[in-house]
Amino acid sequence: MRALSIRPATIRDLRALVRLEEASFPEPWNENLLRSEIGAGPSRRYTVAVLGRKIVGCLGLMTVDDEAHVNTLSSDPAHRGQGIATRLLLDGIDACLADGIRHLTLEVAASNMAAQGLYRKFGLAPVGVRRGYYAGGEDGLVMWVYDLDRPDEIRRREGIARSLPSGH
Numbered sequence: 001m002r003a004l005s006i007r008p009a010t011i012r013d014l015r016a017l018v019r020l021e022e023a024s025f026p027e028p029w030n031e032n033l034l035r036s037e038i039g040a041g042p043s044r045r046y047t048v049a050v051l052g053r054k055i056v057g058c059l060g061l062m063t064v065d066d067e068a069h070v071n072t073l074s075s076d077p078a079h080r081g082q083g084i085a086t087r088l089l090l091d092g093i094d095a096c097l098a099d100g101i102r103h104l105t106l107e108v109a110a111s112n113m114a115a116q117g118l119y120r121k122f123g124l125a126p127v128g129v130r131r132g133y134y135a136g137g138e139d140g141l142v143m144w145v146y147d148l149d150r151p152d153e154i155r156r157r158e159g160i161a162r163s164l165p166s167g168h
C-alpha cells in the first residue's frame with residue numbers, strides 16, 4: 001500500500017474536491033463554494049489526503065474561539081474503510097490543539113451510520129437534533145467532544161492511531 005499523506009488543500013485541488021463532494025453527498029458543494037471556503041482565511045482549515053497523486057479525502061474545519069466545526073469530511077468511495085477519514089481527523093485535531101482549539105462539533109445526517117460510527121470512535125457524542133437540517137428534510141444530529149486535550153481523549157486518539165493499517 002502506498003503511503004497516505006495529508007497536506008493543506010489548495011485552489012489547484014478544486015476539480016478533484018468537486019468530484020469527491022459529488023461522490024459523497026446528496027447535496028454536494030460546488031466549485032465556487034469550495035473555492036470561497038479554501039480561501040476564507042485563518043478561520044478555515046481544509047486538508048486533503050493524498051495517495052500517490054490522487055486526492056482520496058478531504059476535511060474542512062471552521063474555527064470559532066476554542067471550538068472547531070467539521071464543515072465537510074469525505075473519502076473516495078473506492079478507498080473507504082481504509083482509515084483515510086480517521087487520518088484526516090487525527091491530523092485536524094492535532095492542528096486544532098496546537099492552536100488552542102479544544103472542542104469539536106458537527107452535524108451529521110440521522111441516517112448516516114458510517115459517519116456516526118467514525119465520530120463516536122473519536123469521542124463525539126450526540127447532544128441534540130436539528131429538525132429538517134438537510135435540504136431533503138432529514139434531521140441533523142448535533143455531536144460534540146469537549147476538552148480534546150484531556151488525558152483520556154489523548155489516549156483515545158493514540159489508540160486509534162495505533163490501530164490504523166500500515167502505510168496510513
Ligand SMILES: CC(C)(COP(=O)(O)OP(=O)(O)OC[C@H]1O[C@@H](n2cnc3c(N)ncnc32)[C@H](O)[C@@H]1OP(=O)(O)O)[C@@H](O)C(=O)NCCC(=O)NCCS
Nearest residue numbers: 024073074075080081082083084085086108114115117118
Ligand atoms: C464517513 C466517511 C467519511 C468515512 O470515511 P472512511 O475513510 O471510510 O473512514 P475510516 O476508514 O477512517 O473509518 C473509520 C470509522 O468509521 C466508521 N465507518 C466507516 N465506514 C463505515 C461503514 N460502512 N459502516 C459502519 N461504520 C463505518 C467505523 O467506525 C470506522 O472505524 P473501524 O474501521 O474501526 O470500524 C465516508 O464513508 C464518506 O465519505 N461518506 C460520505 C460522506 C459523509 O457521510 N461524510 C460525513 C459527513 S458528516
